[in-house]
Amino acid sequence: MVHIWNDPSEVPEDFGPSVVTIGNFDGVHRGHQEVLAHLLSTAAQRGNRSVVVTFDPHPAQVHRPESAPELLMGLQDKLDALAGTGVDAVLVMKYNLDLAAMTPEEFARGVLVDGLRAAHVVVGHDLRFGAGNSGDVVTMQELGTVLGFGVTVVNEYGAGGAPLEDDGGSWHDGDNGRRCSSTWVREALAEGDVATATAVLGRPHRMRGEVVHGAARGRALGFPTANLSHDATGYVPADGIYAGWLIDATGVRWPAAISVGSNPTFDGVSRQVEAHVIDRPEEAVEAFDLYGQTVVVEFTARLRGMVAYRGPEALVEQMRLDVVQARDILCGEGAK
Known part of the structure; x- marks a missing residue:
């Protein structure tokens, strides 16, 4: 302890x-x-x-x-x-x-x-x-x-280089001579480069916050999301869609497709972080009454930037593709 x-x-x-x-x-x-x-x-x-x-x-x-x-x-x-x-x-x-x-x-x-x-x-x-x-x-x-x-x-790790190359599972110095720093992680996240952020951190970047009620558009489209409150802690990455994990209040890790930003397909939507849990089992419905709970969202990979679609139908089709891609990426990781 x-x-x-x-x-x-x-x-x-x-x-x-x-x-x-x-x-x-x-x-x-x-x-x-x-x-x-x-x-x-x-x-x-x-x-x-x-x-x-x-x-x-x-x-x-x-x-x-x-x-x-x-x-x-x-x-x-x-x-x-x-x-x-x-x-x-x-x-x-x-x-x-x-x-x-x-x-x-x-x-x-x-x-x-x-x-x-x-x-x-x-x-x-x-x-x-x-x-x-x-x-x-x-x-x-x-x-x-x-x-x-x-x-x-x-002399901290990376003083003569940067952990940007993976040699048999062991991160080693790259060629640009940059040492690990919090500034470097922030710069990577600001560009949506969660892979570099993970390399410098030694683990995926995460945010923590209370799940609050949103506009329920995701649920109406068939993709319910857990919306983090605006006072959630952790650096907010660049707008876009990410594959990652939602860790609930009991410590269970759920694969998720994560949206960061204001949805440009709809007007008047403020910037937010929301996670759609992939392949939620029907028997676990009660476990997803997450409102009011504090959860953690981890960012594994960036799938794409935020795009405005011509209407809900086009958006739903893209969301289906996002979920497939996120599932493929996360399937190899497992619930670590």
Whole structure:
């Protein structure tokens, strides 16, 4: 079980010693995973506990909300992804101006040493921390010498290339020299390139939200959909039709054809994300009373862009083709 804390004061007095890493971890992509792998191996070698320190909201949303990037994932999905790596605990610090004003030494002493009993710290090579981002890896190493903890600096995965080629099931560096980053994932999703997003993330991109009532046009056309609320978390990919999965509140994965955007065949439709479950068994009808439930939608492949059709008949024919294509793509994956 992963311990989740929201303040250093919540850490039990008998917890530790620990190995700690620090970061926003938006996306928990392959670069982050490299740091986390070092965290876990170092903790195992030392017989210590492994702890991730992260922040909510994202610092950019506090310092420059007008230009802050859209987050790849909400807090719950970030916690799930971090827990999936096997870490012992996550400290989610509320990011505000008071925290932002802490000097690097105040942060290291108060949070890492006094709060988490850190014996060792594992960080990415581009670490910045403390007031005005005045602290970096050299600062952390100097503080470790003074405060009694060791420091490992990790050159994150993809620093010399990009995971764009699959060699026998193992992603390796490509030729363009780009390192894994949350920015890269956002750029890929903005173009609807969920394959590249999956490669950089190390897993399919997902959104999470409550199922709400829509205009019921899909049901009228024979393709009922689960509509995500407009406050759903996770980066919204480019408009289009995707193959993917709907994961219901019980954890069951259902193959789905997913629509993102405003349906141009009908006027006055606002942009939305909706998933049509493919081949729903008749005996599972009750399981699809999803209204009010929080579900997850995963994006596996982009089928096409959003197109305006001359009428409902042409749209229905295209939707049938979309379902066939999505089924073919997802059939080989199975309900993982």
